[in-house]
Amino acid sequence: MNTLSWKGNSVHGGIRSVPPAVGARLKQDLRSAFGDRLQHFESGRQILLEGEKSGLVFYVTEGWLALSKSLQNGQTQIIDFAIPGDIVDPASADGTTSAITVEALTAGAALVMPSEKWERSVQGNSDLHKTLHKSDAAREARRAERMLRLGKGTAEMRVAYALIEFCIRLGSGRDTDQPTFHIPIVQQQLGDFVGLSSVHVCRTMRRMTRNNILEITDHMDIKILDPQGLAEIAGVDLESLRAEILPKVV
């Protein structure tokens, strides 16, 4: 069995994820556009399989989803994570077949809607349309940043970038200079995200903790001790990256 789930990640103590990456008014727009077909899911639940017919669109209100694809040999690549505020439209070019597997990493919930109805809503609501466009752009931008590092970056750079991306998307550390957040995944899954074996993820992160760049406790409770150092390893400028991958709150 090649599931992405991990047992102890339902409600995790310590650091909690800060809410949506999208603005509050938008959130209202989206909620009303979606109606209120709220689907709850428990941790580890496979919501959709690569290649499966579906025709549904999801608006995540709570919890984390992993969007992944696998090779025949079972190797899995996590294409992206969806967190509260994100829209997941798994359709491929034919409009109904899912291009990806969607799995819940934590318990949570999502508003669900047939993609046709969703498209009509977007078409009919100019604000919603603009919002969606920005959130699409943000998603593309962060995936492009990751592709760059997947193709040309070292292990250190990939892990550092991934952590910074999490930090920015979760909205952590705008107040403090040592951001702190939790990600509900194990090293194996982080490896599936950045294209490394879990062993190498471990070594890479240990090196960073030994160099006082990170502090990792419990299970992936992360404190970035040296954001500037981490950004250098990742090869990013924190402020520009934030503008690039974080949809502006309207």
Add this chain to the structure above:
Amino acid sequence: MNTLSWKGNSVHGGIRSVPPAVGARLKQDLRSAFGDRLQHFESGRQILLEGEKSGLVFYVTEGWLALSKSLQNGQTQIIDFAIPGDIVDPASADGTTSAITVEALTAGAALVMPSEKWERSVQGNSDLHKTLHKSDAAREARRAERMLRLGKGTAEMRVAYALIEFCIRLGSGRDTDQPTFHIPIVQQQLGDFVGLSSVHVCRTMRRMTRNNILEITDHMDIKILDPQGLAEIAGVDLESLRAEILPKVV
């Protein structure tokens, strides 16, 4: 200088690319939506730089574009290619800063439009909106396939997949069982696309030609001698992949 261009690729003899990946009626829709601000470009021209402000959207009518990103050390990753019929919206989450560098690989032309006007057109035209949605889904799907292989695939698999993707997008070989097409890039650029050094791209492709899977002549005139074999190396099913990454012609 770290340009993507290659000298001899303006108008290439031999095999020619078959036109758009998108339907004919759609093409009309798009052309009229865009108006007729047609911009020509010569091979090698940098059309847009990563991080630059722009706020423009492009509809490619002729020629190839490379969309890329670079690390500080100069290493470049090609995120995608744009071919006739493709829409390029380089904006990142802030709406105006370009997330990518856009460079012309051949001479060609594109219809250009301010993104705001473009958004309004889409908003006001339901057919166009649907079309765009499918073409977005196709783009996402093919990038996800590539990310999977970038993260978890071998060199052989990455190269094989890239070639199959080109073949499908160019619409080659629907009639014959040994598809034939030309790609206007050198091995270095193919390496920047699949995350390998040019040397390793060379070795990998030579192995494939020696095994009678491919035949490569001139400069990247490619004939797939054994599509089934190539598909196995790439780890794809040709028909499903076509449905996944090729927007259906309406």
Add this chain to the structure above:
DNA sequence: CGCTGAGTTGAAGTATTTCAAAAGCTGTGG
């Protein structure tokens, strides 16, 4: 004819994987 850029090949170096084993945590049942 000599130059330039692309492709090819070999040899050495390196980053990362794989294999294997042990240590740490968490929850469970006796």
Add this chain to the structure above:
DNA sequence: CCACAGCTTTTGAAATACTTCAACTCAGCG
């Protein structure tokens, strides 16, 4: 409360895939 099972993390050692460096060939072009 302890022992045990199951999973994650950690570490070492060997194997491997890919890169880098360097040299050479080849084709097109002034």
